[in-house]
Amino acid sequence: xxxxTSGTGASASRPHDLVADPETDxxxxxxxxxxxxxxxxxxxxxxxRPEWTTTVTPMTGGPVASLPLSTPDDVTLAVTAARAAQRSxxxxxxxxxxxxxxxxxxxxxxxxxxxxxxxxxxxxxxxSQAFEEVLDxxxxxxxxxxxxxxxxxxxxxxxxxxxxTQSVETxxxxxxxxxxxxxxxPFSLALTDLIPALLAGNAVVLRPDLxxxxxxxxxxxxxxxxxxxxxxxxxxxxxxxxxxxxVVDQVDYVCYTGSTATGRRVAExxxxxxxxxxxxxxxxxxxxxxxxxxxxxxxxxxIRAAFSSGGQLCMHTERLILHEDVADxxxxxxxxxxxxxxxxxxxxxxxxxxxxxxxxxxxxxxxxVEDARTKGARVLAGGRPRPDVGPFCFEPTxxxxxxxxxxxxxxxxxGPVVSVYRVASDDEAVALANDTxxxxxxxxxxxxxxxxxxxxxxxxxGTVNIxxxxxxxxxxxxxxxxxxxxxxxxxxxxxxxxxxxxxxQNVTAQHVAGFGAPRGLRDDQxxxxxxxxxGALKKLGRR
Numbered sequence: 001x002x003x004x005t006s007g008t009g010a011s012a013s014r015p016h017d018l019v020a021d022p023e024t025d026x027x028x029x030x031x032x033x034x035x036x037x038x039x040x041x042x043x044x045x046x047x048x049r050p051e052w053t054t055t056v057t058p059m060t061g062g063p064v065a066s067l068p069l070s071t072p073d074d075v076t077l078a079v080t081a082a083r084a085a086q087r088s089x090x091x092x093x094x095x096x097x098x099x100x101x102x103x104x105x106x107x108x109x110x111x112x113x114x115x116x117x118x119x120x121x122x123x124x125x126x127x128s129q130a131f132e133e134v135l136d137x138x139x140x141x142x143x144x145x146x147x148x149x150x151x152x153x154x155x156x157x158x159x160x161x162x163x164x165t166q167s168v169e170t171x172x173x174x175x176x177x178x179x180x181x182x183x184x185x186p187f188s189l190a191l192t193d194l195i196p197a198l199l200a201g202n203a204v205v206l207r208p209d210l211x212x213x214x215x216x217x218x219x220x221x222x223x224x225x226x227x228x229x230x231x232x233x234x235x236x237x238x239x240x241x242x243x244x245x246x247v248v249d250q251v252d253y254v255c256y257t258g259s260t261a262t263g264r265r266v267a268e269x270x271x272x273x274x275x276x277x278x279x280x281x282x283x284x285x286x287x288x289x290x291x292x293x294x295x296x297x298x299x300x301x302x303i304r305a306a307f308s309s310g311g312q313l314c315m316h317t318e319r320l321i322l323h324e325d326v327a328d329x330x331x332x333x334x335x336x337x338x339x340x341x342x343x344x345x346x347x348x349x350x351x352x353x354x355x356x357x358x359x360x361x362x363x364x365x366x367x368x369v370e371d372a373r374t375k376g377a378r379v380l381a382g383g384r385p386r387p388d389v390g391p392f393c394f395e396p397t398x399x400x401x402x403x404x405x406x407x408x409x410x411x412x413x414x415g416p417v418v419s420v421y422r423v424a425s426d427d428e429a430v431a432l433a434n435d436t437x438x439x440x441x442x443x444x445x446x447x448x449x450x451x452x453x454x455x456x457x458x459x460x461x462g463t464v465n466i467x468x469x470x471x472x473x474x475x476x477x478x479x480x481x482x483x484x485x486x487x488x489x490x491x492x493x494x495x496x497x498x499x500x501x502x503x504x505q506n507v508t509a510q511h512v513a514g515f516g517a518p519r520g521l522r523d524d525q526x527x528x529x530x531x532x533x534x535g536a537l538k539k540l541g542r543r
Contacts, residue, residue: 030057030064030121030347032214037065040217043224044237045078046070055211058124058355059345061391067213070236075246078205078234082176085231086203090173094152097199098145104226105141108134108219115187115218120347122212123186124355124392125309127348132308133188136475137219140192143477144498148199151495152502158543164512171502173201174276178251180244180266182258183357184312186212191219193255193278196498198232205234207247211357213237245269253501254278257314260438260486267489278490278500280482282412283440285461286319286433287469290426290452291326293445297467299333302418305443305469307341307353307396311416312361314487315441315463315470318413320398320420321429327422331380338381338396345390356392356415365394365415368408372419377401380420410436426451430458439484443469460484462491 050068057064070078089097108115112134119130144151152171159165177197181190186208194204208216220235236243240262248254248269253276256266260281270277287305289298305317322330344351356362362385369383382397394416402409402419409419423429433442439461446452449466456464462482463473474481480491490500517526 030059030062032065032118032121037067037214040214040221041068041237043217043220043235044068044070044213045074045081045234046237047074053210055122055213057121058357058392059121059347059390064121065214067210067237070238070243072242072246075205075236075243075250078236079176079247079250081231082203082205082234085229086173086175086201089198089203089229089232090201092201094149094199097201098148100223100227101141101145101195101199104223104228105138105145107222107226108138108141111218111222115215117347118215118218119187119212120354122215123183123309123312124345124357124390125312126344126351126354128352129309129354130187132471133185136185136188137191139475139477140188140195140493143493144196144199147478148196148498151498152200157506159508160510160515161512162537162542165508165510167506167508170505170507171200171499172505174501174503175202175252176250177202177204177253177255177501178247179204179206180240180247180254180256180258181206181208181216183209183212184309184314186215187219189257190216191223193257193492194233197253197255197501198228200498200501202253202501203232203234205236205247205251207236207238207244210237210239249273251275256280260488263488276500278482278492279488280314280490280492281440281486281488282414282438283314283316283461283483283487284319284410284412284436284438285315285317285441285443285470286321286429286459287317287443288321288423288429288433288445288455289323289326289330290429290444290446290448291323292447293323293326294447294467295326295330295333298330298445299337301443301445301467301469302334303337303341303352304471306418307338307416308470310353310356310394311365311418312357312414313470315474317443317469318408318418319432320418321432322420322422323429324422324424327420331420335381335398338398341396343386343389343393343395345393353396353416354393355390356394358392361415362392362394365413365417368411368413368415369397369399369417372399372402372406372408375403375406377403377406377419382416412438426455430455433459433461437486440482440487441465441470441473462487 046068052066055064116130155169157167159167179193255278257280263279263281341352377399378401380398382395386393396416400420441463442459442461443465444452452466465472480496481493482491
């Protein structure tokens with residue numbers, strides 16, 4: 001079965017759950033079939049007669065679906081149910097838990113067309129960038145399913161006395177983890193944070209962003225099909241100040257992705273309860289093209305780094321730093337490539353960039369560009385909204401001559417806008433890359449990888465890509481990913497990405513008495529014996 005779309009480059013065949021009306025001018029009018037909405041929203045914890053909200057698609061500004069809203073009381077019910085289910089889930093072997101996520105991996109790849117439709121419909125991004133979410137989620141599920149046992153296995157440590165004291169560290173689940181996920185990567189960021197949390201033996205309460213709830217629920221549905229036990233994953237739907245805050249106020253650990261301002265409030269609320277948090281927040285990321293860089297490769301990398309998901313990616317490039325020896329030649333290649341990008345809002349393949357999320361996002365991007373233009377910056381490419389393409393579309397934009405007087409110099413734009421800066425040396429490039437309160441991601445394009453690594457160590461951010469914009473570091477699941485400074489706390493991926501959801505417990509067995517003075521030995525004599533023993537252990541190189 002298929003449904004038609006308007007002639008905007010969308011594919012001719014759509015899964016039957018997506019309905020399109022070809023009678024409009026800009027794009028088709030999209031909605032989701034009521035039966036699919038009913039099936040997905042049945043997993044939302046809410047009252048029998050909840051309030052409802054209607055979401056809209058960035059593609060046209062038209063309605064997508066009506067969603068039931070949870071309340072703070074519903075969050076309490078969800079946390080209580082998750083806590084009850086967690087006890088038996090934690091007793092399940094890691095191998096049994098891992099099997100669920102290996103099945104989930106296969107289901108994500110099987111149902112990717114439906115997932116991509118929902119991502120595009122709710123978030124407005126180009127399909128090729130929506131596909132990144134499918135890859136990311138499948139890779140994450142596979143990585144942690146294969147590696148969780150190694151990451152979580154008990155570890156022996158040196159005891160107080162060699163041989164006589166045996167210490168073993170065990171990692172216990174936190175209990176109930178709250179995941180508050182954003183709209184910009186609605187499938188992968190809703191799911192890849194809860195995958196390691198669940199594999200570590202926790203239950204999860206997920207609050208996806210209202211705008212992209214159906215996409216997250218599609219992933220929850222696939223987890224149920226993969227065999228995740230009922231109750232272990234609860235979903236609540238609502239705004240941040242009420243429902244999101246209720247999650248933060250009740251769970252045993254919080255994983256939040258979003259703005260730095262909100263992240264600070266989440267951290268403060270968690271700190272009052274002595275509850276841990278993981279925060280991935282904003283970024284003002286730089287991409288440096290060294291004098292020795294391959295310019296064709298750097299141009300391709302910069303296009304993706306600056307404009308993927310319409311620039312609505314925390315790791316995307318907003319500062320393009322060019323060595324003066326290659327700046328003119330780079331721009332001679334880069335600017336035509338930017339102008340040639342295919343901007344569109346149809347559901348399907350064929351576009352290089354899609355829409356911004358909302359009118360608020362469009363207003364912010366427009367204000368940043370107009371502020372820079374008014375204060376003397378030059379618009380080298382783009383620079384204007386494109387209502388002929390979609391109500392919230394803005395052209396991929398390149399600015400030069402940005403100064404500290406302009407908002408976009410230091411404030412995250414979170415849109416398809418990149419500013420060009422010219423430098424005379426690597427030292428100047430590093431100084432500019434570090435001249436920000438953020439510290440999430442950076443990129444260096446160079447033929448000399450060894451030199452690139454040396455430069456990377458001088459940049460204060462959590463990930464640095466060499467000869468790639470963001471995907472190399474992001475996709476390396478065995479290595480940590482996260483921010484420094486105002487870009488957040490904690491790490492995703494690797495050992496840190498699953499161990500953060502656990503409590504280390506030290507269980508130490510003492511096999512021979514040795515911490516009190518033996519019978520018949522005075523305290524001062526015992527102290528002398530221990531002093532000699534401790535000194536001897538140091539000479540023997542003991543830790």
